[in-house]
Amino acid sequence: MSVLVFAETSEGKFKKSAFEVTSYGKKVAEQLGTNVVVLTINSNEPTLLYMYGAEKVLNVSNDALRTFNAKVYANIIKQAAEKENSKLVIIDSNANAIYLAPTLAVNLSAGYASNVVALPTSTSPFTLKRKTFSNKAFNYTELTTDCKVISLAKNSFGLVENKVDGNVEEFSPQLIESGLTSTSVEQTTGKVTIADADVVVSGGRGLKGPENWGMIEELADVFGAATACSKPVSDLGWRPHSEHVGQTGKPVASNLYVAVGISGAIQHLAGVNSSKVKVVINTDPEAPFFKAADYGIIGDAFEVVPKLIEKLKEFKANNA
Amino acid sequence: MKILVCISHVPDTTSKINFTDNDSKFDSNGVQYVINPYDEFALTRAMWFKEKQGATVTVVNVGNVSTEPTLRKALAIGADDAIRVNAEPTDGFAVAKELAEVVKNGGFNLVLAGKESSDYNGGMVPGMLAALLDFSFVNACIGLEIEGEKATISREIDGGKEILSSNLPLIIAGQKGLVEEKDLRIPNMRGIMMARKKPLTVVEPINSEAATSIISFEKQAAKAACKMVDADNVDELIRLLHNEAKVI
Numbered sequence: 001m002s003v004l005v006f007a008e009t010s011e012g013k014f015k016k017s018a019f020e021v022t023s024y025g026k027k028v029a030e031q032l033g034t035n036v037v038v039l040t041i042n043s044n045e046p047t048l049l050y051m052y053g054a055e056k057v058l059n060v061s062n063d064a065l066r067t068f069n070a071k072v073y074a075n076i077i078k079q080a081a082e083k084e085n086s087k088l089v090i091i092d093s094n095a096n097a098i099y100l101a102p103t104l105a106v107n108l109s110a111g112y113a114s115n116v117v118a119l120p121t122s123t124s125p126f127t128l129k130r131k132t133f134s135n136k137a138f139n140y141t142e143l144t145t146d147c148k149v150i151s152l153a154k155n156s157f158g159l160v161e162n163k164v165d166g167n168v169e170e171f172s173p174q175l176i177e178s179g180l181t182s183t184s185v186e187q188t189t190g191k192v193t194i195a196d197a198d199v200v201v202s203g204g205r206g207l208k209g210p211e212n213w214g215m216i217e218e219l220a221d222v223f224g225a226a227t228a229c230s231k232p233v234s235d236l237g238w239r240p241h242s243e244h245v246g247q248t249g250k251p252v253a254s255n256l257y258v259a260v261g262i263s264g265a266i267q268h269l270a271g272v273n274s275s276k277v278k279v280v281i282n283t284d285p286e287a288p289f290f291k292a293a294d295y296g297i298i299g300d301a302f303e304v305v306p307k308l309i310e311k312l313k314e315f316k317a318n319n320a
Numbered sequence: 321m322k323i324l325v326c327i328s329h330v331p332d333t334t335s336k337i338n339f340t341d342n343d344s345k346f347d348s349n350g351v352q353y354v355i356n357p358y359d360e361f362a363l364t365r366a367m368w369f370k371e372k373q374g375a376t377v378t379v380v381n382v383g384n385v386s387t388e389p390t391l392r393k394a395l396a397i398g399a400d401d402a403i404r405v406n407a408e409p410t411d412g413f414a415v416a417k418e419l420a421e422v423v424k425n426g427g428f429n430l431v432l433a434g435k436e437s438s439d440y441n442g443g444m445v446p447g448m449l450a451a452l453l454d455f456s457f458v459n460a461c462i463g464l465e466i467e468g469e470k471a472t473i474s475r476e477i478d479g480g481k482e483i484l485s486s487n488l489p490l491i492i493a494g495q496k497g498l499v500e501e502k503d504l505r506i507p508n509m510r511g512i513m514m515a516r517k518k519p520l521t522v523v524e525p526i527n528s529e530a531a532t533s534i535i536s537f538e539k540q541a542a543k544a545a546c547k548m549v550d551a552d553n554v555d556e557l558i559r560l561l562h563n564e565a566k567v568i
């Protein structure tokens with residue numbers, strides 16, 4: 001018996017979440033008194049995983065797997081779980097991971113728990129704390145099956161260094177047919193995405209119009225942040241739909257969320273509750289967002305944001 | 321084309337979330353239930369296929385009798401008929417197994433669902449259903465065109481989109497983009513009148529076994545009060561973010 005972790009790569013490089021799930025998998029393996037095996041596909045540098053406790057890394061190198069396919073990937077993970085006699089598979093909550101997870105669960109006849117935010121509160125029965133009701137609450141879920149699949153919510157566990165002397169084993173699974181063909185991928189490169197960002201700077205209707213987003217982008221730039229917006233802003237076409245966060249948009253689980261000119265409606269908060277620290281800049285002291293924030297500035301964005309950019313640049317220069 | 325739209329019955333997005341029975345049950349007292357927002361995108365897309373390509377549209381929910389008004393609403397929006405599988409939807413795997421029976425018995429070749437329920441946020445039913453039936457599956461779907469047996473599908477990926485193609489049968493889990501938000505349908509008077517006469521069939525479950533069970537709930541811990549920083553003193557904010565919150 002071992003714990004199997006799937007560590008995702010993007011163009012050969014590990015995502016930060018790959019290190020997070022490895023850190024988590026190592027701890028769960030300790031709880032269960034077993035070892036952890038980390039599976040990765042087309043990684044340039046699988047040994048990086050040793051830093052987070054990966055005793056054994058299975059690396060699949062195969063050009064046919066350059067493009068993600070949920071069914072094919074799920075089948076590879078299943079083969080790895082069988083080979084390693086793993087009854088517990090841990091994945092992250094990136095778009096690809098949550099896409100393949102239900103298929104994997106059916107392949108393994110496993111119970112599946114998504115949105116897991118902490119180590120198992122008990123291993124027998126196997127009980128997990130999960131986010132639910134669009135981040136307004138948690139639940140404790142018992143997995144009653146022999147095999148289990150869990151997906152760890154982003155940024156909920158963090159990276160835990162735990163250097164081990166690991167080894168990498170090449171793994172050559174059988175590839176199945178999927179019936180689904182990828183014909184093209186359009187991806188903006190070089191820009192931090194909301195999903196991967198440590199910091200997200202977000203603008204609302206308080207910014208009055210798309211022409212005022214220059215300062216939001218500049219602030220994001222200084223933070224090394226992704227930009228986001230409230231729903232009306234994308235509905236009005238001021239910003240692309242891909243930036244809309246909230247209950248009906250993207251979830252944000254960054255370390256820092258800076259909300260400028262956003263009132264803090266319940267549906268907006270549902271999407272940003274999982275961010276660790278929230279800063280709100282709003283002219284209205286009664287804006288509901290202040291109740292959900294950690295730090296607040298009552299003030300006009302058009303005055304506060306330029307000052308913040310300037311001071312942050314100074315700070316970065318002094319702390320470089 | 322025979323389309324099945326999976327409708328999850330969820331608390332309205334503004335609902336207060338409370339629990340009863342020692343935090344073991346969701347408190348539905350005073351809660352307004354609606355069609356899961358993601359499923360509205362799926363349903364509206366299905367209506368387009370019905371009107372433009374002559375598809376038939378059936379809506380389905382796995383739930384007890386209290387979900388029927390939600391199914392009637394979907395009928396009022398324009399679905400042809402509805403099926404309710406008479407079982408408590410306690411676990412995604414069990415719901416998927418019930419839905420698989422419905423798909424097999426009804427001969428559906430296109431299943432449209434939402435990417436997650438806004439209450440339990442499992443994000444698992446459509447993918448499990450596809451795996452159980454061995455249908456192609458696309459998650460986080462933001463575009464779907466069908467020509468004959470061939471589907472062209474877009475899905476959202478981190479920082480962009482991917483275009484895929486597949487033959488029917490197919491299952492997609494949809495979200496905003498599948499149709500534009502302004503095109504979402506709301507029932508009109510005529511639709512509501514017609515919905516009353518449309519068939520809503522109740523089928524008994526196969527009693528599929530659950531793989532998970534929820535033991536208890538917990539609300540988000542109350543937050544400490546927000547620290548206010550003077551607008552003329554943004555230095556202080558940077559100091560707090562650095563020294564206290566340690567996020568920069």
Ligand SMILES: Cc1cc2nc3c(=O)[nH]c(=O)nc-3n(C[C@H](O)[C@H](O)[C@H](O)COP(=O)(O)OP(=O)(O)OC[C@H]3O[C@@H](n4cnc5c(N)ncnc54)[C@H](O)[C@@H]3O)c2cc1C
Nearest residue numbers: 204205206230231246247248261262263265267283284301
């Ligand atoms: C089913 C449903 C789903 C929804 N899903 C989402 C969702 O996913 N995400 C989402 O964001 N919303 C969602 N909404 C909409 C939500 O209810 C709010 O309407 C929306 O979040 C408000 O956006 P806003 O804060 O940008 O705009 P407003 O509510 O108009 O707020 C603007 C804010 O800017 C402040 N302001 C004005 N001028 C300035 C200035 N110069 N400087 C600083 N501050 C200023 C104002 O005080 C105000 O607080 C949903 C609604 C429904 C019904």
Ligand SMILES: Nc1ncnc2c1ncn2[C@@H]1O[C@H](COP(=O)(O)O)[C@@H](O)[C@H]1O
Nearest residue numbers: 326382409433434436437442443444445
């Ligand atoms: N009880 C149910 N009855 C019918 N469809 C459901 C049910 N639960 C979930 N679904 C469908 O599956 C999607 C994802 O739900 P979930 O896996 O619960 O997050 C929803 O958007 C619905 O389309």
